[in-house]
Amino acid sequence: MTVIDPNGTGLHADAVRALSAWSVADADQEQLRRDYLGHLAEQPEGLYRSCLPAHITASAVVVDPDAGRVLLTLHPKVGIWLQMGGHCEPGDATLAAAALREATEESGIEGLELLSVDGMPTPVKLDRHLVRCTGKDQPENTHLDVQYVALAPAGAQALISEESLDLRWFDYDRLPELTDVSVRELVALARELTG
Known part of the structure; x- marks a missing residue:
């Protein structure tokens, strides 16, 4: 993993660039894109879990287009099937790298590639939702999720991580x-974009 800036300012600049360039x-x-950019303009640390009541997160839905399947994880805190994703870390060079790191860690699949436009990984969807990522006894906070599509190599075998109750291809x-509706919309979008 390449570290651009240990203080994360490179990651912040990349997130602003990625969201500004996304049409x-x-x-x-x-409206969500504008809200996310407003959040980043007001919050220099707006990509990290410590930024409350809201912070940017990165996720990727892992698909195998040739087999017509998607890999989902049964999330232990939420209790539903979701795409791979989570919090940005100071070592993440870009927002796309954070999404790819999370997808690789949670799927156990090496060689994932994010869907790109003109050679640049690009978000495909944004989703704002409430979670309790600071603890079940703490107030809910808001995840401003930036979602990507990760393409799995042909015949990829998933390996469950400790961050999941279950991991399956569907x-x-x-x-x-x-x-939830958000996951179904993301899978439909991934299918359309990779079809």
Whole structure:
């Protein structure tokens, strides 16, 4: 892992660049993009768990387009099937690198590649949601999630990590009941973009 800046200012600049460069036609996604940029403008530490009541997170839905399947993790705190993802760390060089690190750690799959536009990994969706990442006895805070698509090598075998209750491949058309609307939308978008 390459460290651009141990204080994370390089990561902050990259997040601003990635969100500023991302264009989206959907009005709700555009409003979220502006909200995320506003958060970053006000919060120099806005990418880290310590920034409360909200912080940027990075995630990636892992797909195997040739097999028509998606890898989801059964999250131990939330109790539903989600894409891989989590908090940014000071060693993350870019927002995309944070998403790729999380996807690799949680899937156990080496060689994942983020979907790119013009050779640059690009977000595909934003999702704002409440969580209790500071502890179950603490107030909820807001994750400002920046979501990517990670392409798995052909025939990839997943390896469950300690961060998951379960880890499974699902056919695009047979997602488990315990998923939320956001995950279903992300999987549909990934399918469309990689189809």
